[in-house]
Amino acid sequence: MCKPKTHGGIGFKRLHVFNVAMLSKQGWHLLTNPNILVAHLFKARYYPNTSFAEARLGSNPSYVWHSILTAHPAIIRGSRIQIGGGRQTVIGSAPWLPDKDNSFISSTIPANITSATIDSLMVPNQRKWDYDVVADIFNSRDRDLIFRIPLGSRWDVDTWYWLPDSKGLYTVRSCYRMLDSMLSPPCSSAWRKLWQLHVPAKVKNFLWRAMANVIPTSDNLLQRRVEVQTLCPLCHSSSESIFHILVTCHFAKSCWISSVIGFNGTCLHFDQWLEELLGRCNLDECSLAAMICWGLWLNRNNKVWKGVNGRVRSVVNVAGQSLFFWQQARKSGFFPPPVHDSLAQGSVCWEKPSSGWHKCNVDAALVRSRGLISFGAVIRSAGGDFIAAKSNTLPGRFDPREAEALGVKEALDWLKKFHFKSVVLEMDSLLVFNALHDKFDYPNGFGSIIADCRALAQSLGEVAFSFVRRSANSAAHAVARMGSSMSDSGEWSFVPPP
Numbered sequence: 269m270c271k272p273k274t275h276g277g278i279g280f281k282r283l284h285v286f287n288v289a290m291l292s293k294q295g296w297h298l299l300t301n302p303n304i305l306v307a308h309l310f311k312a313r314y315y316p317n318t319s320f321a322e323a324r325l326g327s328n329p330s331y332v333w334h335s336i337l338t339a340h341p342a343i344i345r346g347s348r349i350q351i352g353g354g355r356q357t358v359i360g361s362a363p364w365l366p367d368k369d370n371s372f373i374s375s376t377i378p379a380n381i382t383s384a385t386i387d388s389l390m391v392p393n394q395r396k397w398d399y400d401v402v403a404d405i406f407n408s409r410d411r412d413l414i415f416r417i418p419l420g421s422r423w424d425v426d427t428w429y430w431l432p433d434s435k436g437l438y439t440v441r442s443c444y445r446m447l448d449s450m451l452s453p454p455c456s457s458a459w460r461k462l463w464q465l466h467v468p469a470k471v472k473n474f475l476w477r478a479m480a481n482v483i484p485t486s487d488n489l490l491q492r493r494v495e496v497q498t499l500c501p502l503c504h505s506s507s508e509s510i511f512h513i514l515v516t517c518h519f520a521k522s523c524w525i526s527s528v529i530g531f532n533g534t535c536l537h538f539d540q541w542l543e544e545l546l547g548r549c550n551l552d553e554c555s556l557a558a559m560i561c562w563g564l565w566l567n568r569n570n571k572v573w574k575g576v577n578g579r580v581r582s583v584v585n586v587a588g589q590s591l592f593f594w595q596q597a598r599k600s601g602f603f604p605p606p607v608h609d610s611l612a613q614g615s616v617c618w619e620k621p622s623s624g625w626h627k628c629n630v631d632a633a634l635v636r637s638r639g640l641i642s643f644g645a646v647i648r649s650a651g652g653d654f655i656a657a658k659s660n661t662l663p664g665r666f667d668p669r670e671a672e673a674l675g676v677k678e679a680l681d682w683l684k685k686f687h688f689k690s691v692v693l694e695m696d697s698l699l700v701f702n703a704l705h706d707k708f709d710y711p712n713g714f715g716s717i718i719a720d721c722r723a724l725a726q727s728l729g730e731v732a733f734s735f736v737r738r739s740a741n742s743a744a745h746a747v748a749r750m751g752s753s754m755s756d757s758g759e760w761s762f763v764p765p766p
């Protein structure tokens with residue numbers, strides 16, 4: 269029951285894990301706010317010469333300290349240092365690599381480098397990795413991870429952020445998920461699909477109980493020493509199990525054959541059969557199959573408790589009709605589903621900017637084969653005429669959202685030389701657009717790029733950010749793609765790129 273829904277459970281919280289996640293929050297405060305009064309008190313008592321990250325239980329700990337230290341491994345597992353100036357973080361002993369499993373370096377390196385700070389890996393007086401130095405010292409795993417760390421020019425201090433959360437902030441939910449994923453095996457796609465079906469919750473719940481084989485069929489009741497008839501109440505020719513009632517009984521078989529799903533008799537157990545069906549059919553067919561299973565179970569209960577004989581056609585038709593009416597009711601707003609349709613706001617076609625404005629469209633592309641990202645930016649005037657385009661590449665296997673944000677930063681940097689009075693910067697990444705409008709500073713690498721973008725935009729004059737669908741951003745997309753095939757950056761003025 270405490271397993272996540274995607275792992276075959278029902279998603280109840282594991283209380284111990286949940287408790288650790290709550291305690292971690294207290295530890296996270298001590299780690300990230302070392303200047304608050306309570307942090308001073310704990311430091312004076314338990315870790316006077318180190319930081320919370322290296323703190324140990326010590327002798328004669330208080331109950332509170334003992335409890336917080338229970339969560340210490342979880343805090344260390346999820347916390348990372350975002351490099352700003354790199355002067356506070358030591359290469360060999362700090363968790364600064366953005367890797368989910370191991371945040372420490374794995375290369376064998378000389379002791380003088382291990383104890384050096386991270387700014388020694390940057391180009392002097394620049395906020396840029398020294399690619400040659402990093403490539404010389406580290407193995408390929410560490411090298412790839414280091415090049416994925418964006419270096420913002422506005423942050424001088426190295427800060428802690430929480431890796432499992434996209435904003436880099438500690439949340440009990442993200443910590444619980446991190447700890448829970450360590451306890452659960454990889455999830456099966458069948459479970460995921462089962463909980464995604466567009467059917468009433470009671471039907472999903474029934475299928476989950478059928479997969480877990482906890483439906484009160486004769487075989488299950490006999491195992492619990494309940495005296496019942498062993499034979500199937502419908503065909504009287506075989507013992508009753510959930511697989512028999514829902515699949516192999518001749519009544520069930522006729523239902524499947526007369527529906528669009530068809531009959532598959534090659535499996536030996538219900539969970540195998542359902543897994544095969546969920547893998548083979550699309551979401552609509554799977555939803556119908558779920559309703560038919562539910563109908564077959566109701567039909568069996570009607571026979572057992574009321575002595576009513578059902579008909580094949582009516583089971584299949586009622587399943588289809590109830591599904592249709594239920595889905596219609598949801599669509600009509602009777603039970604409005606949660607809508608996250610902010611994408612609908614983005615324009616689908618490119619539009620000219622208002623009079624007196626210029627528009628710069630920007631896009632980024634990941635070139636995984638070469639371990640780099642490429643940007644493209646296209647400037648057009650209020651009349652829609654081409655003014656200039658630029659493409660450039662940057663080494664590093666960044667996440668898509670970081671790549672898009674770096675593209676925006678690069679475009680803003682490039683716009684400086686045009687001295688436009690007012691410019692619209694248009695992108696197709698909603699995450700970056702929202703982050704630029706958000707007043708909040710995220711403490712992770714993504715946040716450091718956004719901070720740079722905001723500062724650049726302020727220095728430019730009047731800059732408005734705009735979000736469009738990908739189809740309205742095709743020019744920038746094409747230039748970014750073109751940049752990925754060139755060895756160096758390219759720039760075009762007055763005449764558009766081919």
Ligand SMILES: [Zn+2]
Pocket residue numbers: 500501502503504505506512513516517518519
């Ligand atoms: Zn039967």
